[in-house]
Amino acid sequence: MLAQAAFFVLFVLAPVFNLLRYDLVAGHAWLLGFEWRAGLDDFSSGRIDALGALGRILGRVLLPILAAGALLIGVAWRWGRLYCGWLCPHFSVVETLNGLMRRASGKPSVWEPRTLPPREPDGRPVRQDARWWLVTVPLAVGFAFVWAVVLLTYLLPPFQVYGHLLALEPSRNEAIFIVAGTLLLSIEFLFARHLFCRYACAVGMFQSLAWMGxxxxxxxxxxxxxxxxxxxxxxxxxxxxxxxxxxxxxxxxxxxxxxxxxxxxxxxxxxxxxxxxxxxxxxxxxxxxxxxxxxxxxxxxxxxxxxxx
Known part of the structure; x- marks a missing residue:
């Protein structure tokens, strides 16, 4: 739980401190507080040839991505989907909403065929009360809103995004992204949380394939x-x-x-x-x-x- 909470905080704050994001305004990425460029400006100005540009793309873009992917797959090959169960910010939402939905309906998902026994493994009772829906649904929408805003800060300057929100004056494109993201993620969080993890998440799927191998x-x-x-x-x-x-x-x-x-x-x-x-x-x-x-x-x-x- 602590690892998930810490990684969720990292997920939210990484763009703020330029730990990892791509800035569409500046046209380059940020990594650990430093500008990360592919170096194609030199090719456009004629300072390097096509072979040099290809080398920069391989060295500065493809190889780091492949190295990160290899690390993830290597861990999964030996220990399974540790990232999903212990770090993934989406899975922390899955577990939180599962518990709340169980209190509201007796089932951790709307697709569950039967209600679960009304007790925890240690014998503590789990009391079903439909009033928990008044917590579950707003929290799911709140998670979706946070996710939509945070994802936007991975693409636009974070202080610009948060500044516009605090002033209640987001730009047209920002508003469209946040509204659409909140709507889609709300549907996913309420109806397809673990289904997304099982069948739609590419990161999880590649880990599972490595683990099964x-x-x-x-x-x-x-x-x-x-x-x-x-x-x-x-x-x-x-x-x-x-x-x-x-x-x-x-x-x-x-x-x-x-x-x-x-x-x-x-x-x-x-x-x-x-x-x-x-x-x-x-x-x-x-x-x-x-x-x-x-x-x-x-x-x-x-x-x-x-x-x-």
Whole structure:
């Protein structure tokens, strides 16, 4: 939670301090407080040739992007979608609104087929009250407005954007961007939060593909031989998953797992009086391979060839 809150603050303040943004007015990017230019002005003025311009594009634009992407994919290949579960500002909105919507309707999403049990893994009651909609909907719209404004500051000078808003005099283009962004993000936050994470987010999808490509990557392992111990539980691990997955399932069915560890924590809580302990654990390496193999269906016996007498 602290990591998510800190990264959300970074997401909001990064343009203000020119840590990372592209300025459409100035025509160049900012990185860690310094101007970041592709260097094509020298090509336009004839100081460098086409080969030199190509080298600058590769060195100053493509290579940094590829390096950042390689780091993200490398982390995902070994540990899964850690960025999504522990840093992503969108996922922090997903978890916040899931909890509020559960209080308002008994379900973390409008698409959930059934209401969840009215208690937390530690036994605390979760009381459903429709008046929570009076908090949930305005907060979702508020998140959408903040996102729209912040995204705009990644493209225009932040002090210009915030100054216009404080004076209630945004430019026509700023107003169109903020209104359209708030409307679209409000719809997404209210109706398609985890669906976006599962099916539409390119950053999350590439992480999932890298993670699935490594059979020894870190994964939530389930002690299948102790499945009978789950009879005393109300599937708390399923109910707490923000992505609405089944944590005891095979890795292929957990393609979009964000490694948030809420299922592991829920299992530890519900099994705290069990001497054998939790049934869900983080596993990696050969243990991850064995965990997946435990779910593999038995192969049918090979048919023996019929011999003629």
């Amino acid at each position: 490594n059979r020894e990557a870190m994964v939530v392992g389930f002690e299948r031989e102790r499945a009978a111990d789950c009879a005393d539980c109300y599937s708390a691990c399923d109910h707490v998953c923000p992505m609405r997955l089944k944590p005891r399932n095979i890795k292929r069915a957990m393609f979009t797992c964000t490694q948030c560890a809420q299922c592991v924590s829920a299992c530890e809580t519900t099994q705290q009086d069990n001497p054998a302990g939790s049934l869900l654990h983080w596993v990696s390496g050969s243990a991850a391979r064995r965990n997946e193999a435990a779910f593999a269906p038995p192969r049918p016996p090979l048919k023996q060839e019929r011999t003629l007498p």
